[in-house]
Amino acid sequence: xxxxxxxxxxxxxxxxxxxxxxxxxxxxxxxxxxxxxxxxxxxxxxxxxxxxxxxxxxxxxxxxxxxxxxxxxxxxxxxxxxxxxxxxxxxxxxxxxxxxxxxxxxxxxxxxxxxxxxxxxxxxxxxxxxxxxxxxxxxxxxxxxxxxxxxxxxxxxxxxxxxxxxxxxxxxxxxxxxxxxxxxxxxxxxxxxxxxxxxxxxxxxxxxxxxxxxxxxxxxxxxxxxxxxxxxxxxxxxxxxxxxxxxxxxxxxxxxxxxxxxxxxxxxxxxxxxxxxxxxxxxxxxxxxxxxxxxxxxxxxxxxxxxxxxxxxxxxxxxxxxxxxxxxxxxxxxxxxxxxxxxxxxxxxxxxxxxxxxxxxxxxxxxxxxxxxxxxxxxxxxxxxxxxxxxxxxxxxxxxxxxxxxxxxxxxxxxxxxxxxxxxx
Amino acid sequence: xxxxxxxxxxxxxxxxxxxxxxxxxxxxxxxxxxxxxxxxxxxxxxxxxxxxxxxxxxxxxxxxxxxxxxxxxxxxxxxxxxxxxxxxxxxxxxxxxxxxxxxxxxxxxxxxxxxxxxxxxxxxxxxxxxxxxxxxxxxxxxxxxxxxxxxxxxxxxxxxxxxxxxxxxxxxxxxxxxxxxxxxxxxxxxxxxxxxxxxxxxxxxxxxxxxxxxxxxxxxxxxxxxxxxxxxxxxxxxxxxxxxxxxxxxxxxxx
Numbered sequence: 001x002x003x004x005x006x007x008x009x010x011x012x013x014x015x016x017x018x019x020x021x022x023x024x025x026x027x028x029x030x031x032x033x034x035x036x037x038x039x040x041x042x043x044x045x046x047x048x049x050x051x052x053x054x055x056x057x058x059x060x061x062x063x064x065x066x067x068x069x070x071x072x073x074x075x076x077x078x079x080x081x082x083x084x085x086x087x088x089x090x091x092x093x094x095x096x097x098x099x100x101x102x103x104x105x106x107x108x109x110x111x112x113x114x115x116x117x118x119x120x121x122x123x124x125x126x127x128x129x130x131x132x133x134x135x136x137x138x139x140x141x142x143x144x145x146x147x148x149x150x151x152x153x154x155x156x157x158x159x160x161x162x163x164x165x166x167x168x169x170x171x172x173x174x175x176x177x178x179x180x181x182x183x184x185x186x187x188x189x190x191x192x193x194x195x196x197x198x199x200x201x202x203x204x205x206x207x208x209x210x211x212x213x214x215x216x217x218x219x220x221x222x223x224x225x226x227x228x229x230x231x232x233x234x235x236x237x238x239x240x241x242x243x244x245x246x247x248x249x250x251x252x253x254x255x256x257x258x259x260x261x262x263x264x265x266x267x268x269x270x271x272x273x274x275x276x277x278x279x280x281x282x283x284x285x286x287x288x289x290x291x292x293x294x295x296x297x298x299x300x301x302x303x304x305x306x307x308x309x310x311x312x313x314x315x316x317x318x319x320x321x322x323x324x325x326x327x328x329x330x331x332x333x334x335x336x337x338x339x340x341x342x343x344x345x346x347x348x349x350x351x352x353x354x355x356x357x358x359x360x361x362x363x364x365x366x367x368x369x370x371x372x373x374x375x376x377x378x379x380x381x382x383x384x385x386x387x388x389x390x391x392x393x394x395x396x397x398x399x400x401x402x403x404x405x406x407x408x409x410x411x412x413x414x415x416x417x418x419x420x421x422x423x424x425x
Numbered sequence: 426x427x428x429x430x431x432x433x434x435x436x437x438x439x440x441x442x443x444x445x446x447x448x449x450x451x452x453x454x455x456x457x458x459x460x461x462x463x464x465x466x467x468x469x470x471x472x473x474x475x476x477x478x479x480x481x482x483x484x485x486x487x488x489x490x491x492x493x494x495x496x497x498x499x500x501x502x503x504x505x506x507x508x509x510x511x512x513x514x515x516x517x518x519x520x521x522x523x524x525x526x527x528x529x530x531x532x533x534x535x536x537x538x539x540x541x542x543x544x545x546x547x548x549x550x551x552x553x554x555x556x557x558x559x560x561x562x563x564x565x566x567x568x569x570x571x572x573x574x575x576x577x578x579x580x581x582x583x584x585x586x587x588x589x590x591x592x593x594x595x596x597x598x599x600x601x602x603x604x605x606x607x608x609x610x611x612x613x614x615x616x617x618x619x620x621x622x623x624x625x626x627x628x629x630x631x632x633x634x635x636x637x638x639x640x641x642x643x644x645x646x647x648x649x650x651x652x653x654x655x656x657x658x659x660x661x662x663x664x665x666x667x668x669x670x671x672x673x674x675x676x677x678x679x680x
Binding site: 003008009011126128134137138141144145148156158161164165167168169170171172173174175176179180183186187399402405406 | 428429432433436439440442443446447449450451453454457458463464466467469470471474476477478667670671674675679680
């Protein structure tokens with residue numbers, strides 16, 4: 001019924017099947033919007049956060065999706081600035097993922113910060129001493145860039161492209177894409193860094209506080225590097241998952257290993273720097289603040305295992321797999337490695353957000369525990385549902401993987417060759 | 426205070442760059458329409474979205490290249506590679522070809538009065554035969570190379586037939602007359618360098634037939650064409666609607 005809206009030459013599931021897929025996600029979205037609405041109307045008393053535990057599930061979600069969405073800027077940078085043409089196969093999908101991640105993060109922030117009608121205050125009365133101001137400016141600007149990058153993909157929809165003015169505008173906008181890719185890289189570089197820097201400057205939280213270079217703590221650079229490393233892995237994973245779910249070959253065989261390789265190349269210096277940073281922190285930064293590093297790990301369940309897991313299991317191990325050509329060309333190793341990288345990033349953001357706030361820093365402080373309320377969890381799930389829905393709709397009606405129609409695809413077994421030729425005589 | 430200006434100045438500069446970029450795209454799009462380039466731009470935007478198998482260079486048909494994808498949207502007039510290869514060929518003896526062929530399955534026949542007649546080749550005709558509706562341009566209208574020449578609606582699919590030349594429509598025909606458009610040149614004479622001719626036509630048509638057959642082959646099975654043949658009179662009636670749509674896209678270069 002909706003086949004006229006789908007890209008020509010590709011097959012998608014039937015409309016009833018698609019509706020069956022999106023209905024549960026729509027239900028989840030509605031449930032989440034109800035939870036978010038309660039928080040906006042009644043206030044943050046609907047959450048389990050308080051003045052001391054001010055960062056919870058939402059900030060963890062924001063930091064994680066912003067890191068995973070970094071694939072958009074990094075892929076754009078590699079394609080449009082460094083001319084890595086092979087990445088054209090996934091750039092549209094990367095833009096959609098980036099747009100989903102950033103818009104989801106901004107939506108969660110609107111609920112978290114509250115008073116959404118006063119969003120413009122931050123631009124009109126900026127506190128230029130706060131890293132969060134830089135983050136706000138960068139994320140808003142970058143979301144605008146992602147929206148502009150998403151527009152040409154939408155305008156190339158099969159129906160919309162029949163309107164000449166849309167197609168001409170898309171063409172002219174696409175020619176200027178390197179400018180937007182450059183701006184996106186600049187903005188991403190700073191807001192990814194500032195999100196990390198935000199923790200590194202917390203002098204009152206010696207677990208997170210770091211020394212650094214000039215005005216930037218080491219976490220500034222670690223966040224940039226880790227996001228750039230995780231972004232391609234998340235694109236790799238989504239491409240693989242969508243291919244499995246849809247039963248379609250979406251990209252040529254070399255594309256996923258290439259994404260893995262890019263990720264591996266960035267992951268190695270990240271792990272190296274992270275290890276050096278941890279050693280400096282153990283040996284110098286934490287003692288200078290009056291703490292022995294092992295004290296931070298005395299509070300279960302946040303034991304030393306988390307540090308080792310983050311660096312070795314979720315860092316070094318996938319880095320080695322992704323760097324080894326023979327390893328990354330085996331899907332059975334490539335996909336688990338990409339999963340580990342994404343989990344590692346999520347764990348890193350969790351540690352800096354939740355563990356940092358849970359640990360006592362003053363003699364009269366106790367170890368704090370925090371469990372999100374159902375309203376917080378519902379809002380979190382709403383962002384996930386929104387992402388799945390927008391991606392599903394984009395995959396169905398837009399060209400996310402240009403190589404798809406050039407690749408051999410399985411045809412339904414019931415279809416048989418038909419007589420289209422008749423003998424000459 | 427200086428740092429405040431630097432910080433805010435930097436980000437408002439970024440915002441300005443974003444706004445200027447979008448505005449520039451709007452202005453350029455407006456200029457394209459004003460300079461009557463819109464149809465050419467539409468084709469340029471469409472061409473890279475066609476499957477790679479639809480974009481092969483004409484010199485693949487003659488064996489001059491084993492694999493080459495056209496990077497000029499089938500406009501060989503400015504292609505240096507094409508000019509060099511044609512110059513290398515021995516001069517063709519005999520009269521000029523009676524018909525020239527466009528990759529969108531139209532033919533062009535020069536007439537003694539300086540006009541050209543445009544029709545559909547046998548494969549195009551068998552796909553677009555007996556349309557439910559035909560939308561031909563009016564006499565006096567201008568068509569642009571690779572812009573829409575006319576439209577035919579068949580089995581619910583609107584087929585856009587590409588114009589093989591730039592020209593002004595002087596008369597329109599129909600399927601029953603065997604031709605669709607008569608064009609006169611816009612500036613003196615027609616430029617035909619981009620059209621297929623002579624020895625290129627037969628291998629191109631054979632390849633198109635092979636593509637037609639391949640597009641309909643079942644999963645995991647190579648396309649076969651045991652002993653040749655001509656397309657059945659109405660292919661649309663012989664295949665599923667999904668295949669029909671995909672096939673039309675392939676043959677008429679629809680995005």
